[in-house]
Amino acid sequence: MRPPQKLPALLFLLTLCLSIIQLAPITSAIAQSFPVTITDDAGRTITIQSEPQRIVSLSPSLTETLFALGLGDKVVGVTQYCDYPPEVKTLVEQGKITIIGGYTTPNVEIIIGLNPDLVLGHKLMGEDNLKALEDAGITVLVFEPEDIDGIYSQIERIGKATGKEEDATSLINAMKARIDAVKQKVSVVSEKVRVVQMCWLEPIWVSGGKTFINAAIEAAGGINVFSDTITGWATVSPETVIEADPDVIIYTSMGLTVSPDEVKEKIRELFGPTKAVQNDRVYLLIGDAASMLERSGPGIVDGIETLAKIFYPSLYGGRAPTVITERVVSLIRPGAGYTQEQVKAIQEAKRILTQEGDVEEAYTKLVEAGVISIQIKSIAESNPVYQKLIELYGENLERYPTLEGRIQLLYAMGLFEIKV
Amino acid sequence: MVLAWIISVRIGPLHTSYMDIFHVLLKKAFLWLNWNATLEVEKTKEFVIWNFRFPRASMSILVGAALAASGCVFQAVFKNPLADPYVIGVSSGAALGAAIAIILGLHIAFLGVNSIASVAFIGALVTILVVYRLASAEGRISVTSLLLAGVIVSIFLSAVLSILMVFSGWELHVLIFWLMGGFSHVRWPYITTATPIIISCLICILLLARNLNLLLLSEEEAQYLGVDIFKMVKIFLVLGSFITAVAVSCSGCIGFVGLVVPHMMRILLGPDHRILLPSSILAGASLLTFCDIVARIACPPIELPVGVITALIGAPFFLYLLYRKREVYTF
Known part of the structure; x- marks a missing residue:
């Protein structure tokens, strides 16, 4: 008998569990006591007097974290790049959430105008903007996670700051459990898959060590061939990639201006002699599927699971599609009999x-x-x-x-x- | 120059020997002549050498030669030591063209060259035409008006470019790297398209090199010597800006070569354009190819933009020459 297949609709499962919890007698939520004191990644110690009701997020990963903690109804401002979960866009269209600019170029006036009691920002927001918001009497927390532990810590502190400590703990535990499950699963492989991950082709821009994608590749049991030689991101020539001869090429893009087939064709043309091209193991992760790996939010777990499926098809009961646009990858294809x-x-x-x-x-x-x-x-x-x-x-x-x-x-x- | 080309083909992340290059060349030649080739070259090496290194090394030679030649020509035409190939706005026009192609995701590639290069070339040509039109009156081109018109059009186009960059979103990086210039994207179609144009223009310029000396004289003197000065200026401007447009479209805005190589050669070999021009072409080609080698191997596996290397290596060397010869330097 085939072992039960690990189906990928985890979001689905989570939402189902949530629904079931709602059906069961609800345990009364323990009101968290304020004030709380939090140290942010800019080294500032901030005291929050009462539970924030109007929150502005200055980065897509922070927006994702807020929504994952069930704080979607308290978010009043996001950046123009915040597109996940999909309801963010709907709320923006409905006028319930205001766009406050980009994450390195937030418009301080708009933020102040929203009268928020908590602003969550990334260090890239800039010191001047931070100071301007503080001068306006707004509480700001600055985050700059550097690895997956940093993401946990970010979620934990956001939970604490917003009175969602329990939700934060269970989110973190769920993430850890899922990552452990992947690690457990891929631990049986004798030879790790060698990977090159790139997000542009003109010029070729690859990830090296100290990136979230690198951490995700490692967690999924792969080896990023540039993890030792490049820190962060860098341009390389096509022949560097050919020389590295990866087993798998992952191409991520927040949005394509050409068709996925054209991108694949270009990759085949550039890296013809590599094992990845020869064995047709070039994978395109587009839109939501790219942002889960590039952002320092809870979506990184979806990314790790997706990568593991790409790297080790035999462990996951089938080949992942070569063009992935959603965060949850389904390996189940409709039966052959369907029209x-x-x-x-x-x-x-x-x-x-x-x-x-x-x-x-x-x-x-x-x-x-x-x-x-x-x-x-x-x-x-x-x-x-x-x-x-x-x-x-x-x-x-x-x-x-x-x-x-x-x-x-x-x-x-x-x-x-x-x-x- | 030939040496620079061979070294450029030889050096790269994938280890290849001179014999490999020789074999690939022979194999392709045999294939072309329809002979039965029995040469054995490792497939990966052949792929890399033929598809990446040959076109890349060749393009750096072509662009280096084109920029140095047009720099040399423009400095003589404008009688201005600060003139460079981009002085009349070719680079801004090309950059704007590239930006439009990148942001609108245009697909109007022709002759196998990608759409960025194609639209950049159109942008450069349109800019040249506009600037010439602005600077010419009664069929004559005023050099001063041309310089001014070029600078102002450049500034205007840069402003438009900046606006486009603000709105470009995810595509911004392509534009930024294009502006820095480089050869990593160059493939054979670029070579087959650009070579005939650049080579034929260079030959024309070389044949007319004698006249560049005359342009440095006063107009009156030149007139006495039987040269139609306005016609000459026109020919040189058209040729110079045309090869610049081709070079910029193929490789992005690589600075410094066009400005400094002619000066280097002037310091070393004197101001006679019959010697200066060919030597600038050779030196420009070699310098740019050499800089491209450095760009590739300076900090592997990362590749640097070649424009940065030209300035980093070229500027101190030029200053050294200037310092050595500061007393006798005449333009």
């Missing part, structure tokens, strides 16, 4: 689930496309079958082998909506 329309419907259902969390709509889509033929009625909570389902699949829904099946189960369990 084009049905495959489309499944993809659409997946999108609806992960972006809107509307189980009912996803279910209807699958029923209409004929993917799901046996319609199940939703089961009352009092029904013992319901209890049994929760017991079986509550935390292990990811083990359910197909997406269709999972949607059907969720529907049956009366979870029409997942809070994404």
Whole structure:
């Protein structure tokens, strides 16, 4: 028998768990006591008098952290680059969140105008901007994580500053558990995969040591061939890459101006003799899939899991797609028997689930496309079958082998909506 | 120059020997002549030497020669020791063209050259035309107006470029590295497109080198010697700016070579353009190729922008020459 497949819809699982927690009698939240005192990465010791209600984030990774801690409704300002989770963009469109500029070029006037009681910034925000905000009487915390431990510490301190200490602890523990799981899994390989990661081709710009991507590559059991010779990022000539002869080439980009196929063609042209090109192991991580690796936020775990899938397909039950645009990579492909329309419907259902969390709509889509033929009625909570389902699949829904099946189960369990 | 080319092809992160280069050359020659080649070269080495090093070394020779020649020509035409190939705005026009291509993601590549180079070339040509138009009256080009128009158009174009850079977002890096100049992107199509243009223009300039000496005389004197000074100025300007446009489009804005190489040669060999021009071309080609070698091997595996190296190596050397010959230096 095949071992249960480790399905990648972890976001899915997390949201499901959250939903289940909501169903269970809610333990009363312990109100955290303020004031709290925090030392930030600029070495300043800051005391926060009361729980912040209006928060401005000056970097995409901080925005992601705030939303991961369930503080989305308190965020009033973000940078123009903050695009994750997807609801940030929606909130900006709705006017609930204001764009305050870039992360190195925040507009201090706009920030002050938002009347925030906490501003989270990266060191790149600049000393002048920091001083201006402080002079305006605004509490600012400055972060500059340098490695994965730094990300944990950043999450912990943000949790403390916002009265979400418990959520921060559980987020950190979940991240650690997932990273450990990956490390455990890849520990069996005898020969580590050698990797070159680049984000531009004109010029070729590769990551070396002391980058988040490098840490992620190592955690996923790979070796970045430039980790010793380059610190940070640098340009190299194509022949340097050919000489290094990597097994895998990872190309990340926040957005492409040409088609992924053109990029792949260019990479094949440039690095023809490398093992990566010869064995067709060139992977493009675009948009959200790139930002998870480049940002110092909780998404780094998704990145590590994705990289492990890319590096060691045999451990993960199949090859990862060569063009990845989402943070959660599904290795499950629709069965061979599906028509084009049905495959489309499944993809659409997946999108609806992960972006809107509307189980009912996803279910209807699958029923209409004929993917799901046996319609199940939703089961009352009092029904013992319901209890049994929760017991079986509550935390292990990811083990359910197909997406269709999972949607059907969720529907049956009366979870029409997942809070994404 | 030939030596610089060979060394440039030989040196790189992948270890190759002179024999490898020789073999690759022979193999390609045999292939071209349809002979049966039995030469064995490691595939990776052949790929690197043929696809990266040959075009790159050749392009640094071409661009170095073009920039030095046009620098030499412009200094004579403008009678100004500070003139360089970019003085009439060619580089700003090309940079703006490149920026437009990068930011709009244009795909109008022709002759196998990428769209950045193509649009940069168009930008350079349009700029030259505009500047000439502004500076010419009744069919004559006033050198002073040309200088002024060039500088002002440059400033204006730089401002537009800055605006584009503010809005360029993720593509900004491509532009910045393009502005620093370099040869790492050069492949064969660049060579096959640029070589005939640059070589033919260089030959024309060399044939007319004698006239550059006359331009340094007063207009009256030149007129007595039977030279149509305005026609000459026009020819030289067109040739000089044209090769600069080609060079800039292919390699980005590489500074210093065009300004200083002619001066170096003037200090070493004297001001006669019949000697100065060819020697500047050779020296420019060698210097740029040499600088490109340094750019590649200075701190491996990182590659430096070649424009930085030209200035770092060239400026102190030039100052040294200036210091040695400060009493006898005449323009």
